[in-house]
Amino acid sequence: MIDFLRNRPEDVIAWTWAHIWLSVLPVVIGLAIALPIGWLAARFRWTYPPLTNLAGLLYTIPSLALFVLMPAFIGTKILSPVNVVVALTIYTVALLVRVVADGLNAVPADVRAAATAIGYTGFQRFLRVELPIAVPVITAGLRVAAVSNVSLVSVAALIGVAQLGSLFTEGFQRDVMGVVLLGILLCLALALVLDATILLISRWLTPWRRAVAAR
Amino acid sequence: MSGVFDFLSDSAHWSGSDGIPNRLLEHLQYSFGALLFVLLIALPLGLFVGHTGRGALGIAGVANALRALPTFGLLVFVVILLSGYLPGDFAYLGPSLLVLVILGVPAVLANTYAGVQSVDLAARDAARGMGMTGWQVLWRVEVPNALPLIISGVRSSILQIVATATIAAYVSLGGLGRFIIDGLSQRDYAQMASGAVLVAALALVLDLLLALLQRLVVSRGVTGRFETGGADAVPIDARKLTASVAASSDEGV
Numbered sequence: 001m002i003d004f005l006r007n008r009p010e011d012v013i014a015w016t017w018a019h020i021w022l023s024v025l026p027v028v029i030g031l032a033i034a035l036p037i038g039w040l041a042a043r044f045r046w047t048y049p050p051l052t053n054l055a056g057l058l059y060t061i062p063s064l065a066l067f068v069l070m071p072a073f074i075g076t077k078i079l080s081p082v083n084v085v086v087a088l089t090i091y092t093v094a095l096l097v098r099v100v101a102d103g104l105n106a107v108p109a110d111v112r113a114a115a116t117a118i119g120y121t122g123f124q125r126f127l128r129v130e131l132p133i134a135v136p137v138i139t140a141g142l143r144v145a146a147v148s149n150v151s152l153v154s155v156a157a158l159i160g161v162a163q164l165g166s167l168f169t170e171g172f173q174r175d176v177m178g179v180v181l182l183g184i185l186l187c188l189a190l191a192l193v194l195d196a197t198i199l200l201i202s203r204w205l206t207p208w209r210r211a212v213a214a215r
Numbered sequence: 216m217s218g219v220f221d222f223l224s225d226s227a228h229w230s231g232s233d234g235i236p237n238r239l240l241e242h243l244q245y246s247f248g249a250l251l252f253v254l255l256i257a258l259p260l261g262l263f264v265g266h267t268g269r270g271a272l273g274i275a276g277v278a279n280a281l282r283a284l285p286t287f288g289l290l291v292f293v294v295i296l297l298s299g300y301l302p303g304d305f306a307y308l309g310p311s312l313l314v315l316v317i318l319g320v321p322a323v324l325a326n327t328y329a330g331v332q333s334v335d336l337a338a339r340d341a342a343r344g345m346g347m348t349g350w351q352v353l354w355r356v357e358v359p360n361a362l363p364l365i366i367s368g369v370r371s372s373i374l375q376i377v378a379t380a381t382i383a384a385y386v387s388l389g390g391l392g393r394f395i396i397d398g399l400s401q402r403d404y405a406q407m408a409s410g411a412v413l414v415a416a417l418a419l420v421l422d423l424l425l426a427l428l429q430r431l432v433v434s435r436g437v438t439g440r441f442e443t444g445g446a447d448a449v450p451i452d453a454r455k456l457t458a459s460v461a462a463s464s465d466e467g468v
Contacts, residue, residue, distance in 0.1 A: 057419065057422075060374055060415075060418045060419055060422045061415045061418060061419075062374075062377060062378030062381050062414050062415065062418055063378060064378070064381050064382055064392065064395060064411070064414070065378075065381065065395070065410075065411035065412075065414040065415045065418075066411075066415070068395055068407050068408060068410070068411040069408060069411045069412070069415070071404070072219070072408055078399075078404060078407070144282070147282055147283050148282060150283065150285065151282070151283070151284065151285040151286055151287075154285040154286075154287045154288060155286070155287045155382055157287070158287075158382065158385055158395075158396070158399070159399065160399075164285075165285070165287055165288070167288075168285075168287050168288045168291045169291075169385075171291060171295070172291045172294070172295065172385070172386065175295060176295075177292065177295045177296060180288060180291050180292045180295060181292065183285070183288050184284070184285060184288040184289065184292060187283075187284075187285040187288060188283055188284065188285075191283035192283065195283075
C-alpha cells in the first residue's frame with residue numbers, strides 16, 4: 001500500500017481528482033434536474049405517483065448495466081467518462097425527485113398560507129419560503145446520493161474509466177491486497193468528506209435551526 | 216441496439232454452459248442463495264432489536280458505514296484475501312457469495328428494525344392490554360404492521376445483490392455479468408449491451424414480483440386498501456389501533 005503511494009503518487013492523485021469529479025458532478029446536475037421535477041410532483045399531486053414510480057424503476061437498473069447501455073442511448077464511446085456522469089445523474093435524479101417532493105409537501109400549510117398572506121406570489125414563495133424549509137430533507141437525500149455515488153463510480157473501472165476504482169482492477173490483476181485496501185480507504189475517506197461537506201452546507205443554509213436549537 | 220437484437224435472437228446464444236438460459240439460472244442461484252442467508256441473519260436480528268430496542272445505534276452505524284464502503288473494492292479485497300485458502304471453483308464462488316450476503320444484510324436489517332420500531336405505541340399497548348405475551352405482540356401486531364417496510368428492505372437487498380453479482384463476473388463468477396465482462400475483453404459491444412439489457416430486465420422483473428408479493432401479503436388493515444374502496448376506505452391513521460390488532464386475528468396475513 002505504502003509502496004504504491006511512493007512509486008506512483010501522481011496516479012493516485014489524478015485518480016482521486018477524477019473520482020471527486022465523477023462523484024460530485026452528477027449530484028450537482030441531478031439536483032438541478034430534480035428540483036423542478038420534484039416541485040411538479042408536489043404542486044400537482046396527480047403527477048406524484050407516475051413520477052416517483054418512474055424514478056423507482058430507473059433506480060432498479062444495476063450500475064454496471066446502466067454504464068454499458070449509455071453509449072447506445074447517447075452515442076458516446078464505451079470508454080468515455082461521460083457515460084458515468086450521465087448514468088449517475090440518472091440515479092441521483094431518481095433518488096432526489098421523491099425526496100424533493102416529500103420535502104416540499106412537508107412544509108406546514110399555515111406557513112404556506114402566511115407567506116401568501118404577506119404577499120408572496122407562487123414562485124417567490126417557492127424560492128424564499130418552501131425551498132428553504134425543505135433544505136434539511138433535500139440535503140439528507142443529497143448525502144445519500146453523494147455517498148453512494150462514490151461507491152458506484154469505482155465500478156466504472158471495469159469499463160476503463162480511470163479513478164480510484166482502478167486501484168481495485170490493478171490490485172486484482174497483480175494479486176496485491178494492499179493496493180485494493182488503499183482504494184477502499186481513499187473511497188471511504190472521500191465519502192466521509194463529501195458527507196461532511198453537504199452537512200456543513202445544510203447548516204449554513206439553515207441558520208434558523210441553530211437559533212431554535214440554542215433557545 | 217440492433218446488435219443487441221441480433222445477439223439475443225441468435226439461437227447459438229441460447230444453449231450450452233455460456234448460453235443465456237444457463238447464465239440467467241446461475242445469476243438467480245447466486246442471488247437467491249445469498250438472499251436466503253441475508254434473511255436468516257437480518258430478519259431475526261432486526262426483529263430482536265426492533266422489539267427490545269437494544270443495539271439500535273449499532274444498526275444505524277453499520278448500515279451507514281456499509282453504504283460508504285465501495286462494493287467493487289470489497290469484492291476484490293475479499294476474493295484476494297480468501298481465494299488462496301479455498302479449493303478449486305469455490306476459491307472465487309465462496310468469497311463472492313460472502314460479499315453478496317454482506318451487502319444484502321443492511322437493507323433488510325435496517326428496514327426490519329425501523330418497521331417494528333415505528334409500530335404505533337398505542338397498538339402495542341392495546342395488544343398488551345388484551346393479554347398478549349411478548350411473542351404474540353411481536354408476531355401478531357409488530358410483524359404484520361412492519362411487513363411493508365420489511366418487504367421494501369428485501370427489495371433493496373435483492374437489487375443490491377443482483378447488481379453486485381453482475382460485477383462479480385470480473386472476479387470469475389458466472390451469471391449474466393459474464394456477457395458484459397467477456398464482451399469487453401473481446402471488444403464485442405453487442406454482447407456487452409445484451410448482457411446489460413438482460414441484467415436490467417432481471418432486476419426490474421424481480422422488483423415487480425416483490426412489489427406484487429407486498430400487495431398480496433400485507434394486511435389490508437395496514438394498507439387501508441379495501442375491496443369496497445371509494446369513499447368507504449378509511450385512511451390508515453384513523454384506524455391504526457383497531458386495524459393492527461384486527462390484522463392479527465382475521466384471515467391470516
